[in-house]
Each structure stands twice: as C-alpha cells, then as structure tokens.
Amino acid sequence: xxxxxxxxxxxxxxxxxxxxxxxxxxxxxxxxxxxxxxxxxxxxxxxxxxxxxxxxxxxxxxxxxxxxxxxxxxxxxxxxxxxxxxxxxxxxxxxxxxxxxxxxxxxxxxxxxxxxxxxxxxxxxxxxxxxxxxxxxxxxxxxxxxxxxxxxxxxxxxxxxxxxxxxxxxxxxxxxxxxxxxxxxxxxxxxxxxxxxxxxxxxxxxxxxxxxxxxxxxxxxxxxxxxxxxxxxxxxxxxxxxxxxxxxxxxxxxxxxxxxxxxxxxxxxxxxxxxxxxxxxxxxxxxxxxxxxxxxxxxxxxxxxxxxxxxxxxxxxxxxxxxxxxxxxxxxxxxxxxxx
Amino acid sequence: xxxxxxxxxxxxxxxxxxxxxxxxxxxxxxxxxxxxxxxxxxxxxxxxxxxxxxxxxxxxxxxxxxxxxxxxxxxxxxxxxxxxxxxxxxxxxxxxxxxxxxxxxxxxxxxxxxxxxxxxxxxxxxxxxxxxxxxxxxxxxxxxxxxxxxxxxxxxxxxxxxxxxxxxxxxxxxxxxxxxxxxxxxxxxxxxxxxxxxxxxxxxxxxxxxxxxxxxxxxxxxxxxxxxxxxxxxxxxxxxxxxxxxxxxxxxxxxxxxxxxxxxxxxxxxxxxxxxxxxxxxxxxxxxxxxxxxxxxxxxxxxxxxxxxxxxxxxxxxxxxxxxxxxxxxxxxxxxxxxx
Numbered sequence: 001x002x003x004x005x006x007x008x009x010x011x012x013x014x015x016x017x018x019x020x021x022x023x024x025x026x027x028x029x030x031x032x033x034x035x036x037x038x039x040x041x042x043x044x045x046x047x048x049x050x051x052x053x054x055x056x057x058x059x060x061x062x063x064x065x066x067x068x069x070x071x072x073x074x075x076x077x078x079x080x081x082x083x084x085x086x087x088x089x090x091x092x093x094x095x096x097x098x099x100x101x102x103x104x105x106x107x108x109x110x111x112x113x114x115x116x117x118x119x120x121x122x123x124x125x126x127x128x129x130x131x132x133x134x135x136x137x138x139x140x141x142x143x144x145x146x147x148x149x150x151x152x153x154x155x156x157x158x159x160x161x162x163x164x165x166x167x168x169x170x171x172x173x174x175x176x177x178x179x180x181x182x183x184x185x186x187x188x189x190x191x192x193x194x195x196x197x198x199x200x201x202x203x204x205x206x207x208x209x210x211x212x213x214x215x216x217x218x219x220x221x222x223x224x225x226x227x228x229x230x231x232x233x234x235x236x237x238x239x240x241x242x243x244x245x246x247x248x249x250x251x252x253x254x255x256x257x258x259x260x261x262x263x264x265x266x267x268x269x270x271x272x273x274x275x276x277x278x279x280x281x282x283x284x285x286x287x288x289x290x291x292x293x294x295x296x297x298x299x300x301x302x303x304x305x306x307x308x309x310x311x312x313x314x315x316x317x318x319x320x321x322x323x324x325x326x327x328x329x330x331x332x333x334x335x336x337x338x339x340x
Numbered sequence: 341x342x343x344x345x346x347x348x349x350x351x352x353x354x355x356x357x358x359x360x361x362x363x364x365x366x367x368x369x370x371x372x373x374x375x376x377x378x379x380x381x382x383x384x385x386x387x388x389x390x391x392x393x394x395x396x397x398x399x400x401x402x403x404x405x406x407x408x409x410x411x412x413x414x415x416x417x418x419x420x421x422x423x424x425x426x427x428x429x430x431x432x433x434x435x436x437x438x439x440x441x442x443x444x445x446x447x448x449x450x451x452x453x454x455x456x457x458x459x460x461x462x463x464x465x466x467x468x469x470x471x472x473x474x475x476x477x478x479x480x481x482x483x484x485x486x487x488x489x490x491x492x493x494x495x496x497x498x499x500x501x502x503x504x505x506x507x508x509x510x511x512x513x514x515x516x517x518x519x520x521x522x523x524x525x526x527x528x529x530x531x532x533x534x535x536x537x538x539x540x541x542x543x544x545x546x547x548x549x550x551x552x553x554x555x556x557x558x559x560x561x562x563x564x565x566x567x568x569x570x571x572x573x574x575x576x577x578x579x580x581x582x583x584x585x586x587x588x589x590x591x592x593x594x595x596x597x598x599x600x601x602x603x604x605x606x607x608x609x610x611x612x613x614x615x616x617x618x619x620x621x622x623x624x625x626x627x628x629x630x631x632x633x634x635x636x637x638x639x640x641x642x643x644x645x646x647x648x649x650x651x652x653x654x655x656x657x658x659x660x661x662x663x664x665x666x667x668x669x670x671x672x673x674x675x676x677x678x679x680x
Contacts, residue, residue, distance in 0.1 A: 199542075240622070241542070254644065265613075
C-alpha cells in the first residue's frame with residue numbers, strides 16, 4: 001500500500017496554514033502535527049513561513065519561531081514523510097535553501113508568479129545540486145492565458161523541475177478552467193503535474209478531482225482547511241473521497257481525521273469558513289493583500305470595496321501596482337455620479 | 341433580470357439550517373433572515389422544523405417557536421420570495437399542510453426515502469388542491485440504484501409533483517454519481533429536476549454544478565452552509581460561482597454576502613466546518629441519527645465507531661433498523677480477534 005500511491009499528497013498546513021495562525025507556530029505544535037502526518041503516511045509535509053523561506057518580516061508577518069527550527073522539528077519526527085520547503089525567489093535566497101537542505105528538507109518548491117518562471121532557474125538548479133526534489137510552483141495561475149501557462153511550465157521543466165504545479169492562489173478557477181489548464185500541460189510537458197487549490201469559491205475539492213482526472217498526480221491539501229483565504233483542499237476529506245473513488249493515496253484516513261479533530265481544530269484561532277472576504281477574493285481573483293487597501297479606498301470614495309476588487313481582477317492588476325486601487329475607486333465613484 | 345432565472349434557488353437555512361441551531365429560531369430571527377432573502381430576490385425560502393412540519397418532538401428535537409409562527413413571520417416580509425414548507429408523510433399531516441397554506445406558504449416539498457415515493461400521493465394531491473407548487477423530494481438518494489430512482493421519480497411525477505429532487509441527505513454522492521442520476525432523470529421525467537446537496541465530502545458545490553450541467557434547474561442552498569451535517573451548498577458562494585459562469589439566478593450577490601456575514605454568522609452556535617463526525621457520515625453514507633448509537637456500540641465492543649458506520653452504509657441499513665448497529669459492532673469485534 002505504502003509504495004503504491006496513485007497520487008502524492010503534500011500537506012501544506014505547516015506552510016500555507018501558517019497564514020491562518022498568523023505565523024505563530026511553535027516547535028511543540030510542529031512536532032505534534034508532523035509526527036501525526038508521518039504516522040498517517042503523508043508523503044510530503046511542507047514547512048515554511050506562509051510566504052516561503054525568509055517570509056518572516058513586517059510586510060508579510062513576523063514568525064513567532066524561526067522557521068529553520070520548525071523545519072528541524074518536522075524532520076526530527078518524520079522518518080517516512082519528506083519535508084518540503086517553499087521558496088519565492090526575491091524573498092528567500094539560495095542561502096536559506098541550503099540551510100533547509102542541511103536540516104533535512106528533501107523537496108524545494110520554487111514559487112513564482114505564473115508569468116515569471118524565469119526568476120526560478122538558479123534556485124531550481126541549486127536545489128538539485130543539494131539533492132532535493134524540485135517543484136516549479138506557478139502562482140496566481142488564473143492571471144495567465146493557457147498558452148502562456150504552457151510556455152512558463154516548459155521553462156520550469158527546462159530548468160529541471162521534477163514537477164510543475166498549477167497554483168490557484170486566489171481560489172478563482174472554475175472546474176472547466178482547471179480542466180483546460182491541466183489538460184494543456186499534460187499535452188506539453190513530460191514532468192509530473194501538480195495542483196494546489198483554495199476553497200474561496202467552495203471549489204477546491206471539485207477542482208482537485210478534475211485535475212486528477214486530467215492527469216495531475218501531485219496534490220496539495222491542508223488538514224481542516226488550514227490555509228490562506230478559505231483554506232485549501234481539505235486533506236482528510238480528499239483522502240476519504242479518493243478512497244471512495246479507488247484512487248490510492250497511501251494515507252491513513254482515520255489517522256488524518258483524528259489529527260484534524262484532535263490536534264488541528266484546537267490550534268485554529270477561528271474556524272476556516274468561506275467568509276465575505278475570502279469569497280470576494282475568489283470571486284474577483286485578486287491578491288489577498290489588496291483587500292485592506294480596497295476597503296480604505298472604498299470608504300474614502302463612498303463605493304463598495306467589492307466593486308473595486310472585481311475591477312482590479314478584470315484589469316489583472318498585480319502586486320506592486322497598489323496605486324491602481326485608489327484610481328479604480330475614484331473611477332467607480334465618478335461613474336456612479338454620472339449614472340445617478 | 342428578476343424574471344429571467346436559469347436556476348431557481350431555494351434557500352433552506354430556515355429549515356435544514358434549523359438542525360444547526362438545534363431548532364431554536366425565534367420570530368425575530370426569521371423576520372430578519374427572510375426579509376434579507378426577499379430583498380436579495382431569492383425565489384423560494386423554506387421554513388419548517390428541520391425534519392419538516394410537525395417535526396418538533398423529543399425524538400427529532402423540540403422547536404423553540406411554533407413553526408407556524410415562523411412561517412407566518414417569513415410570509416409577512418416576503419413580498420417577492422415564496423415561502424416553501426417541507427413535509428415528511430408520517431411526521432407532518434394534511435392538516436399541517438393546510439395550516440401552512442392558509443398562512444401563505446406557496447410551495448410544498450413532500451419528502452420521502454428514495455424508495456418510498458408511494459407514501460406521497462395524498463400529500464401532493466392535497467397541496468395542489470391548496471394551490472401550492474409541489475416538489476417530490478427523494479431523500480437518502482444514494483441508497484437506491486439509478487433505475488430504482490427513475491421509477492420513484494416517475495411515481496412522484498404521476499402524483500402531480502411539479503419538480504422532483506435528488507436529495508443527497510448524507511452528503512455521500514460523488515460528482516459522477518450525481519451526473520448519472522440527473523442524466524437518467526432528464527431522460528425519463530418531464531417535470532423540473534432539482535438537486536439538494538450536503539457538504540460532508542466537500543463536494544456540495546461540485547455536485548450542484550454537475551447537476552446543473554445535466555439539466556437540474558431547481559437548486560437548494562444554505563447561506564453560510566447553515567444546514568445539517570457539514571451544511572448544504574453555500575448559497576452566496578453558489579450565486580457567485582453561477583454569476584462567473586453566466587448562469588442567471590436573479591439573486592443579488594452582495595446582499596447575500598452581507599446576509600451571510602452580518603446576520604447568519606452571528607446566529608451560528610459553532611461555525612459549519614467539515615468535522616470528523618460529518619465527514620464520517622458522508623464517507624459511510626448513513627443517517628446522522630446512527631452516529632451516537634455507533635459511538636455507544638463502539639465503546640462497548642472496543643471497536644472504531646467509523647468501522648461500524650461504514651459497514652452499516654455498505655449494508656444500506658435504514659432508519660428503524662438500529663438494532664443492526666450492535667450486531668455489526670459485535671461482528672467487527674469478533675473479526676478483529678480472529679485477525680489478531
């Protein structure tokens with residue numbers, strides 16, 4: 001059973017889930033969670049700041065515990081599972097990668113905006129040199145048309161990535177859009193294909209199943225939905241669904257359910273629901289960091305912040321273009337006056 | 341917009357959601373919620389005890405407020421939306437139906453186990469006599485094979501049901517199973533087809549979209565997932581997803597989001613997550629009322645209550661056969677001794 005997995009699950013609660021606990025993980029918590037994941041035979045456990053190695057900062061949120069200590073803790077209890085780390089070039093460095101590898105991390109997931117794979121080659125090459133498995137993790141995937149995604153995935157493959165992920169960071173993609181993307185990648189790259197979903201539109205499970213149907217074999221989940229926004233595909237539920245479908249994950253369902261209920265649920269400051277904010281992000285397809293700026297601009301101009309976010313989504317505004325938020329708010333206010 | 345709906349949404353938070361608040365709704369709460377649903381232009385608002393008219397009892401849970409007062413309250417603020425009631429023959433009576441109709445309820449949903457449509461003809465006929473729209477609501481749908489479902493749906497149609505629903509009471513169905521069911525009904529009945537999902541496997545939205553793809557036009561949702569188990573298809577999220585897909589619901593998205601956040605969320609005693617218990621029900625495909633019995637039997641025989649529930653699901657045990665629970669527990673305990 002252990003060695004015949006149709007699907008390789010990466011549990012992201014200790015990385016993406018770090019957002020949901022405001023990066024306050026302690027060594028004790030990570031020991032407990034990683035031990036349970038290892039016991040449940042989860043193949044990969046990702047451990048890093050929510051924004052990847054070296055994400056701890058005023059801008060992205062300060063970690064309570066140095067992530068290297070957390071990685072070390074996870075490695076110390078994981079004799080079957082492999083520890084993975086996330087790295088966004090520009091935030092994390094080759095030095096961070098080396099430190100993680102020295103501590104025993106075995107997989108490096110190099111994450112870039114979907115159109116910016118070209119910042120990844122050095123990091124992928126270095127991770128391989130360090131003997132790590134490598135992933136090209138293409139974030140905000142919906143912001144690129146399919147042909148652009150294919151081009152970027154091919155770049156990741158050419159840099160040596162063992163796996164290329166479609167990452168639906170905003171929880172925006174609809175099942176047919178995921179189908180089209182995974183299908184296109186399956187036709188054009190030879191490496192493994194992965195999918196990372198968010199549940200802002202209550203579609204994380206639907207999208208994950210479609211991705212698997214189209215040939216994705218690396219799938220991210222977060223136990224009890226412990227991830228950014230409305231969380232990710234709920235791991236223990238995914239294991240149950242795949243078991244019902246006869247798809248082998250090699251993961252122990254009951255142990256995952258117990259972990260979710262007994263260890264993770266009590267950790268959560270608030271349960272992971274689809275709230276007004278997370279739904280808005282999924283509906284608009286924008287960065288979560290825009291939400292607060294949009295609320296401020298909305299108040300200033302007397303418009304609905306959701307209208308601002310939807311318009312930013314339509315214009316495919318990216319991080320660094322925050323000045324557009326005020327501009328859009330002003331335009332909406334103006335058009336309202338004309339209409340009324 | 342109002343009159344061109346591709347999909348007719350029935351909001352069930354004031355009926356199925358009654359389970360999630362232990363049937364403690366007050367007139368004031370129902371006034372608030374129904375008013376907001378009416379303002380958001382939701383076509384149908386279901387109001388009843390969680391187990392349908394006259395469900396208030398020691399067995400099913402006592403209502404804090406007489407449901408007729410709640411129906412009256414909802415009708416008083418709904419000048420666009422129609423109020424629907426649920427009735428399980430054997431629990432509710434023709435008398436209850438008449439009382440609800442006299443108070444202004446316009447739709448009667450007559451609910452039976454998927455294989456027992458034949459208890460519904462009187463109630464459907466009487467509802468029609470009272471001038472109500474009628475629905476045949478086939479619960480625990482997964483417990484019948486597709487041909488049996490088709491036979492039962494045809495019975496509902498022959499009794500005069502305007503719409504026949506596939507009701508995934510246990511949140512057990514997988515998307516391909518929903519597809520097969522709705523497809524078969526579309527081939528064999530002439531009336532409207534409806535779908536009512538539960539989110540125990542995180543598939544309520546996926547199943548709902550598949551149902552719509554196959555021709556279902558009546559869809560149930562519960563705002564903020566306020567329903568039994570892990571709740572239903574989350575209404576405000578469904579509205580957002582369908583809007584993204586160009587499917588017209590006629591429902592105001594922002595008003596639904598505000599209702600979910602400002603009125604419903606504060607009502608919830610605990611947020612609606614997929615917990616160990618609700619996941620187990622969806623995975624096993626059994627009645628929620630079995631859960632407590634299974635836990636007791638599990639303790640007595642030193643086995644895992646999940647194994648009992650899964651076995652009950654396989655044997656398609658129905659309500660009234662609770663003695664099977666102890667029997668199954670004993671068998672599992674015995675087989676464990678043999679194996680070890």
